[in-house]
Amino acid sequence: MNRDRTSKYLKISQEIISQIESGILQPGNKISSENELINEYKISNTTARKVLSYVENQGWVKKIKGKGTFVINRSKEMHLNRILGSFDAMKESFRNNLIKEGLTPKDILLEKIILNEGISINVNNKNHVIEGKVLKLHRLRYANDVLMKDETKYISMTLCPDIHLDEMNDSLINLYEKKYRIHLSDIQRTISTKVVDPKEKENYFGNSIPMAVFILGSVASNDRSETIEIEYSLYRGDKYSFTINTKPDLL
Structure with a gap:
């Protein structure tokens, strides 16, 4: 027995x-x-x-x-896979995802300022605008002391008036829903690539030779078509791959 x-x-x-x-x-x-x-x-x-x-x-x-x-992520190269198109996956914070994979997260805050003029960005060939005060959040996001993501987000302070006071350890989507009672109805995301030169201005990756990065553009809107968040982030091309998760009813 x-x-x-x-x-x-x-x-x-x-x-x-x-x-x-x-x-x-x-x-x-x-x-x-x-x-x-x-x-x-x-x-x-x-x-x-x-x-x-x-x-x-x-x-x-x-x-x-x-x-x-x-x-746990056992890859010697610390290669990460992330899902595009899954709302549930987007609700998981960058920090929690790394912890789940056995990696140590660290953030360096470069900028956390309030813009009075608003912001606009082109995603999917459409111009998206946040009017009024906007919180600009620029963070460098690390795993095991390796810079994985250069993240910039712009958040509507008309819809999220006190967000600059939040710690932001959880995912921002959860924060929008739980604290500000915002119903997200549409999230547009685009992904493209570029090569970052070591001598390029405001290159934080510390690469000694030209390096490919993914560029993620994202716009999140509520059920009144008001833009809540605009994102422009760079992901290391040698550390990331992306999976597209498409629901059958969208085919």
Whole structure:
């Protein structure tokens, strides 16, 4: 009986590890909880705990108290994959995504100022405008002390009047919904590329040779077609890939 229990927990553990190795489970994905393992495999809570402990001790996952157990990013190059087109994915903060992948996030705030003139940007060949006061937020976002993202966001202070006082550790989308009761009805995103020269002005990546970066442009609007947020961010091309998540009813 003991051999059977040992064989059972190792078999389930290897199934989970195989799913990670094959890419079915990606870095940052949540794996089955203790209760879910019990229901799925008809095992005891002791065996389920041994499964989770084994997979974690082998360095494949990390348990985050109160949230669950998540697949760790084991890539030596620290390559990250992010989903475009998924609203649920957008509600996850940059910081929390890195923590789930076993990486250490760090932000350097370059600019947090209020613009009185408003702002406009072209996304999908359409000009989007935020009128009135706008909060400009420019942050350098790191994982394990490597700059991954040069992020600039412009936020409507007409719709979010006190947002400059917030810590902004959570995703801004969650902040808009929870604090300001804003219903987001449309998010337009474009992605393009460019090559950043080491000597280019305001290049913070510290690259010694020309480096490709992704340019993400984004506009978020409410159900009255008012623009809440405009984003212009640079992502390291050697550290990122993007997955497009398209719902069938949009095809």
